[in-house]
Amino acid sequence: MDINDFDYVLPEELIAQDPIEDRSASRLLVLNRETGETRHEIFRDILQELNAGDCLVINNTKVIPARLMGVKEDTGAAIEVLLLKRLENDTWETLVKPGKKARPGAVISFGDGLLKGTVVDVLEEGNRKIQFSYQGIFEEILDQLGQMPLPPYITHRLADKNRYQTVYAKHDGSAAAPTAGLHFTKELLQQIREKGIEIAEVTLHVGLGTFRPVKVENIEEHHMHSEFYMVDEETAEKINRTRQNGGRVVAVGTTSCRTLESASTEDGILHAGSGWTDIFIYPGYQFHVVDALITNFHLPKSTLVMLVSALAGRENVLKAYEEAVKERYRFFSFGDAMLVV
Incomplete structure (x- = not known):
């Protein structure tokens, strides 16, 4: 078909x-x-x-407010992370842009270090497995830092x-x-x-x-x-x-x-x-x-x-x-x- x-x-x-x-x-x-x-x-x-x-x-x-805007710790390069699937031990399957800057070992900082993510693996089709570290409750931090993951065809900001x-x-x-x-x-x-x-x-x-x-x-x-x-x-x-x-x-x-x-x-x-x-x-x-x-x-x-x-x-x-x-x-x-x- x-x-x-x-x-x-x-x-x-x-x-x-x-x-x-x-x-x-x-x-x-x-x-x-x-x-x-x-x-x-x-x-x-x-x-x-x-x-x-x-x-x-x-x-x-x-x-969930699954879109996170962060920076790569060693270079300061802007990186966008979309949380896709919770795995285990604060590890998530994610979609990362730009992917080439998110090689295994890369550390991404969100909210001036309130949340940090370490790329631990590259999965099929280029998705990244990221291990997060933080103090407190993950959902509360996500609510504070994350944005609603609107589809790419919606360009207006959601009030x-x-x-x-x-x-x-x-x-x-x-x-x-x-x-x-x-x-x-x-x-x-x-x-x-x-x-x-x-x-x-x-x-x-x-x-x-x-x-x-x-x-x-x-x-x-x-x-x-x-x-x-x-x-x-x-x-x-x-x-x-x-x-x-x-x-x-x-x-x-x-x-x-x-x-x-x-x-x-x-x-x-x-x-x-x-x-x-x-x-x-x-x-x-x-x-x-x-x-x-x-x-x-x-x-x-x-x-x-x-x-x-x-x-x-x-x-x-x-x-x-x-x-x-x-x-x-x-x-x-x-x-x-x-x-x-």
Whole structure:
């Protein structure tokens, strides 16, 4: 399957640079995956699109201020470090720029020495393993020194860092937000519960895969970076009960979708547990659990467009994207949303 099959033309001015004031006032394109038909709504109208007996599945991961700006101790050269994955003993897998200045043994100082990192290894694809040293509590120091790791296509500074966080964010660990969830307010979630729709929580800490482009022509040769997920017993019971009773499982975002499909078996049963997943979902994939998907508009040729295409059909998705461009929808992390039913 060719990567160019998932390309589309996006005018740069449609890339949303700032979140809108009211999270639930973004636009919503509803795509029927069977017919390819589309409708235009406001996100809070999702209440009318969901039915009593459905189960909405949200990813409760919390973005950490994972971008650190430091200097190399011996030369004073500026170095940027993005925390990707906590390993052990204050050691992290990181993305470092410029990588050539971060050879094993290099010491990087952050916040005038409040935090120091020593490069201990170069990993596959150039990532660095860094051992950190500090006095106090790492999370508090990170909160003081770190910046929210906004994607490179967002050039505006974020006035309120909580706007790159869902209202239900709970467990620290992500290097990027599960952006489909940014549209929900606490009030909207309460209205959804009152309608008789279950809300189930999973955790997937978003890592490098969000930042990594597909570099192969044949997408089947692409390898996803592994990310840590958790599904508890209560969530597994809610989702399995929903399916037994004929309700729909509606995943909020590609991260929730990937978690559900990673933790389920071919018979459609979701199993509680935790682990690492590198599941890559593209057309031809048979979904085990997910019936519908709430998602944002994604980058051309990205694994996320491929996942949505696996659920709704590539031609339907690209046609819907073409319509979204024509209707001047806002794209990517702070942009508008799509509901695939």
